Amino acid sequence: MNKDRVMLVDGMALLFRSFFATAMSGYYMVNSKGIPTNAIHGFIKHLFTAINAHQPTHIICCWDMGSKTFRNEIFPDYKANRGEPPVELIPQFDLVKDVVDELSIPNVGLAGFEADDCIGTLARHYSKNSDVLILTGDQDILQLIDKNVSVILLKKGYGNYQVFNEGIFFEEKGITPRxxxxxxxxxxxxxxxxxxxxxxxxxxxxxxxxxxxxxxxxxxxxxxxxxxxxxxxxxxxxxxxxxxxxxAIHCEVEVSCDIVEALYQIDEKRMLAKFEELELKNLDGILQSRNSVIDV
CATH class of the missing domain: 1.10.150.20 (5' to 3' exonuclease, C-terminal subdomain)
Known part of the structure; x- marks a missing residue:
């Protein structure tokens, strides 16, 4: 019997990467309602490209929930060098979670903790019985690599990844993930x-x-x-x-997600209705090659 392959997605990493890929040239893909959608559009492309390449059976998307966490209590200057997000990105934070909902992918996050902590907690839980794939652009998450936990590190462009398991990490760094x-x-x-x-x-x-x-x-x-x-x-x-x-990523955060809820099974009508509502276009190629989609 094949093991489940659970993909844990670092939502913020995908969203920020997608935003700045086009924002640098001033291309925000503003729809007829005046809402920028460039980050959401890129997020979907990154997500489906990774799904097509790595074939997970289950998917969960993890998010930061506010800028302050317990780390700021330990060290007030933690991430204090980061400015406010661009105004064009702000409305896309909530909208992308709505899109993820319409893909029937659970959104997970907890105030006071980072997405990394949620990912670490879920990875530890699921890796007991499943293979876990963590999709991110953040090298900090490499510390979570374990026997059944691999990290898919986004590189420049779509579909370019550096995949790390325990062996590859040790070959490259000469130390263990921990x-x-x-x-x-x-x-x-x-x-x-x-x-x-x-x-x-x-x-x-x-x-x-x-x-x-x-x-x-x-x-x-x-x-x-x-x-x-x-x-x-x-x-x-x-x-x-x-x-x-x-x-250190904390792997004992009070978050959970039933494996049944994370099954990768998309309702085609819900997905396309949401894309039409936001006027997301030029996704035909990536959508045609997706897997495990149901039409209800």
Whole structure:
């Protein structure tokens, strides 16, 4: 008996990528109601292209629910470097969830947590009995790779992916997916606005983790480090532990989704009615090649 293949979609990653792919040239695809739809249009193309390529049996879409999470309580400057979303994108946040609803795909999110935390929780749950595929453009999610969990990383354009499992990740990075949390804590993350250890970059962080395994292993062997490395880590030891809390995806969030609800089975009439309502066009090619669609 073949195992289920559950695709967990990082909704925000797909939506933002789709928006900026055309917004840079000022192309927002405004419909007759004055509503921009470029992000939604690209989201649908990315979603169906990935479905056609990877053939999931079940799909769930996860979302951030507001800009503030528990990480801001730990570190107030977390993601503080990010400005307000463009005005053309704002109406598309709710509309894309409506579209996902009309595709009979569950939307999952929880206030105070990021989509990553929801994805991590669901991945841990479903991977006990199913193969899990995580569709994202965010490399932070690579820490979730496990025996039955793979990550499909979006690259530039449609249909271009880098697929990671445990073996491929180790070949490329030389560390395990779980060590990626400590890697991010050591080197920091400018996009999420946390510093890590000042003066420790990715190359040095990787060397230390390959040799000592974890942050605890490094701290237990400070005397073996170079004087410069030891001084940097000693000076930033407190922020190092905070950064690890920020980098770690929490996999015990209070979210769930019945596997039956996530079955990939689209109602053709509902889907096309929603596309017509939003005046989404030029999707014929991608829709003709989709699978597991029902006409009711």
């Amino acid at each position: 060590q990626m949390v400590d890697l991010k804590a050591l080197m920091g993350d400018s996009s999420d606005n946390y510093p890590g250890v000042k003066g420790i970059g990715e190359k040095t962080a990787l060397q230390l983790l390959k040799k000592y395994g974890t942050i605890e292993g490094i701290l237990d062997n400070l005397s073996s480090l170079t004087p410069s490395q030891r001084l940097k880590i000693e000076n930033d030891q407190e922020i190092l532990h905070i950064c690890r809390q920020l980098a």
